[in-house]
Structure formats: C-alpha cells, structure tokens
Amino acid sequence: MIYRKYCKRPIDLIISFIILILTIPITAITWVLLTYANRGPAFFFQERPGQYQKIFRIIKFKTMTDQRDSEGKLLPDNVRLTRVGRVVRKLSIDELPQLINVLKGDMSLIGPRPLLIKYLPLYSERQNRRHEVKPGITGWAQVNGRNSISWQNRFELDVFYVENLTFGLDFRIFWMTVIKVLKREGINQSESRPMQPFDGTN
Numbered sequence: 082m083i084y085r086k087y088c089k090r091p092i093d094l095i096i097s098f099i100i101l102i103l104t105i106p107i108t109a110i111t112w113v114l115l116t117y118a119n120r121g122p123a124f125f126f127q128e129r130p131g132q133y134q135k136i137f138r139i140i141k142f143k144t145m146t147d148q149r150d151s152e153g154k155l156l157p158d159n160v161r162l163t164r165v166g167r168v169v170r171k172l173s174i175d176e177l178p179q180l181i182n183v184l185k186g187d188m189s190l191i192g193p194r195p196l197l198i199k200y201l202p203l204y205s206e207r208q209n210r211r212h213e214v215k216p217g218i219t220g221w222a223q224v225n226g227r228n229s230i231s232w233q234n235r236f237e238l239d240v241f242y243v244e245n246l247t248f249g250l251d252f253r254i255f256w257m258t259v260i261k262v263l264k265r266e267g268i269n270q271s272e273s274r275p276m277q278p279f280d281g282t283n
Contacts, residue, residue: 084247084251085214089189089251092190092251093189093190094183098184100177101180107174107177108177108178111169112142114165115143115169118163118164118166119147120146121146123142124140124178125141126139126140129195129196129216130198131187131195131212132214133213134212136198137182137185137188137195138187139179140181141175141179142166142169142174142175142178143166144162144163144165144167144169144175145161145162145163146161146163148160172262179218180218183218187215187216188216189214189215189216190255191219192214192215192216192217192220192242193211193214193220193221193222193242194217194219194220194223195216196279200279204236207236207240208236210239210243214242219254219258220242220254221238221241221250221254222234222239224258224261226238231283232277232279
C-alpha cells in the first residue's frame with residue numbers, strides 16, 4: 082500500500098523522464114520517417130479510459146496510413162501498415178510517446194493496458210477492477226501472453242495485478258518487458274497475431 086500510494090508515481094516520473102531524454106534521437110528519426118511514410122502526421126491520438134474510467138488522450142506513433150477504399154472505408158490494417166511502421170512496431174518504438182502520458186499523470190509505466198472506450202459497458206464487475214489503477218505502457222498481461230491469450234485470461238491477469246501491486250511485481254514486469262523488447266517480441270499487438278475485438282464473451 083505504501084508503494085502504491087507514495088512511491089509508484091515518483092518512480093514513474095524519474096524513469097519516464099530519463100527514458101525520454103535518452104531516446105530523443107530515436108524519437109526524432111522515427112518522427113521524420115513516419116511523417117514521410119504516412120504522408121501525414123507521425124502521431125496517433127485516441128481517447129481511452131484511465132484510472133476510475135477517467136477519459137484521456139493516449140499518444141502513440143502512427144504506424145498506418147489513412148488509406149480508404151472507393152466507399153470511404155479504411156483499408157485493412159495489414160494494407161495500411163507501412164514498412165517503417167512495421168519496424169517501429171517490431172521494436173516497440175510506437176509506445177515511446179506514451180511516456181508523455183506517464184509524465185502528465187494519465188498513465189503509469191506498469192499497469193493494465195488502456196483499452197477502447199466502447200468496451201466499458203461490456204466489462205463484468207470483476208473485470209472493471211482493472212480501472213482501479215492507472216493504465217500502463219506494459220503490464221502483467223502483456224508479459225504473460227499478449228495477444229496469444231483470450232480476453233478473459235487477459236482480464237484475470239489485469240485483476241491479479243490490481244490485487245497484488247507491489248514494487249517487486251512492477252520490477253519483475255519491467256525487466257520482463259525489457260527482455261521481450263530486446264528479443265523483438267514486442268509487448269503489445271503484433272502484425273502476425275493482432276488483437277481481436279472484445280465482445281463481452283471472448
């Protein structure tokens with residue numbers, strides 16, 4: 082409880098600031114390459130529910146174009162994903178801008194991933210407990226299966242995190258994430274195994 086209430090936020094601020102400073106060259110190069118590849122903005126903004134379902138705007142690098150078909154509908158993700166975007170996702174660089182969300186207090190480094198607003202009415206009372214803490218850039222579910230597990234299992238891992246949040250668990254998740262990124266396994270959705278929409282049952 083002491084860690085959750087008094088220590089987690091300062092640690093988030095210190096680590097996020099350090100990572101942001103160290104990755105300025107990577108961020109700058111990625112911004113230039115994506116602006117050219119997307120023929121438009123390099124950043125993606127979307128409203129997501131945070132702690133206690135408070136809505137905030139998440140920031141990510143935009144890895145797909147806005148190409149549409151003759152009817153004005155967006156083309157499939159695998160068609161809109163650029164070559165640069167594919168590399169950015171593979172290296173998890175697309176998550177770097179979320180460090181700004183952490184500095185602003187919208188997110189934490191570690192926590193349940195912030196999902197879509199449209200899913201809010203679909204959660205059970207237990208699943209909704211994932212919103213008792215700030216969402217994270219990475220989390221217990223991300224280092225334990227990512228998109229290879231069902232939504233139900235993913236939510237159980239999120240609730241486990243909420244119920245067992247300690248410095249030890251955060252430290253473990255942090256280093257598991259580092260290892261996965263170094264192995265280029267990523268920590269979020271992938272091109273080969275995309276996240277399927279949640280319908281309240283799957």
